[in-house]
Amino acid sequence: MSTRSRAVLLGAMAAAAALTLSACGKGGTSGGGGNTNFVTGNNGIDTVAAGQRAAAPDLSGQTIDGKSLDVADYKGQVVVINVWGSWCGPCREEATYFSKVSKQYAGKGVQFVGINTRDTSTTPAVNFEKEHGIGYPSLYDPTGKLMLRFEKGTLNPQLIPSTLVIDRHGKVAARALEALDDTSLLKMLKPVLAEK
Structure with a gap:
């Protein structure tokens, strides 16, 4: 392979990775091919019928405040996962709504968990949560490793926010x-x- 071809290929791969992991936008399309068993609604929400859902991957690690967290510990509750970054404009737009709904459903069988990604330290993430009144825990995932644990062709987080x-x-x-x-x-x- 020539140096030019290798450079073009590497550039294309880098662009694809950047779009997948660090996009901060207002929407996108799902990945994967074949029958994914999920339906995209006209409201931008993809859903899967109960009998056809894929198991969530291992979502565990340290939170932005240094505590250990494993989402599997919340089995038996409905868990809302929000992937966000303190640098992301749309994340700032939605944060107040997530804070409000998480408080509204506290003690009603619902647990909210954030996944903070692409922040180079926890300081801006902690400040973001304080500023927006976020009271639920957020896993710290600076390199996007937790996002990559979701299988291709499933309802996986592809953008920030997801x-x-x-x-x-x-x-x-x-x-x-x-x-x-x-x-x-x-x-x-x-x-x-x-x-039920």
């Missing part, structure tokens, strides 16, 4: 690849919470 709803059985039920307000967030959460 939001996932994990059902009581630890399976991914819904995903949004855009900033959400409280109304949109509740459209994702309520159907999964209503499941």
Whole structure:
């Protein structure tokens, strides 16, 4: 392979990786091919029927305040996962809504967990949570390793922000690849919470 061809290939790979892991936008399309078993709604929320859901991967590690956290410990509850970065404008837009809904559903079988990614230290992440009144824990994932644990072709987080709803059985039920307000967030959460 020539030096020029190698440079073009490496540039294309870097661009694809940058779009996948550090995009900070208002939406996107799902990856993977074949029958993924999920349906994209016209509201930007992808959903999967209960019998066809993929298990959430291992989402564990240190939080931005240095504590250990394993999302699997919340099995039996509905878990809302929000992937965010303190540097992300749309993340700032939705943070107040996530704070509001997490407080509204505290003690009602719902646990919110953030995944802070692409911040080079925890200081801006901690300040972001204080500024926006976020009271739930956030895993610290500066390199995006937790995002990469989701299998291709499943409801995986592909942009920042991304939001996932994990059902009581630890399976991914819904995903949004855009900033959400409280109304949109509740459209994702309520159907999964209503499941028995």
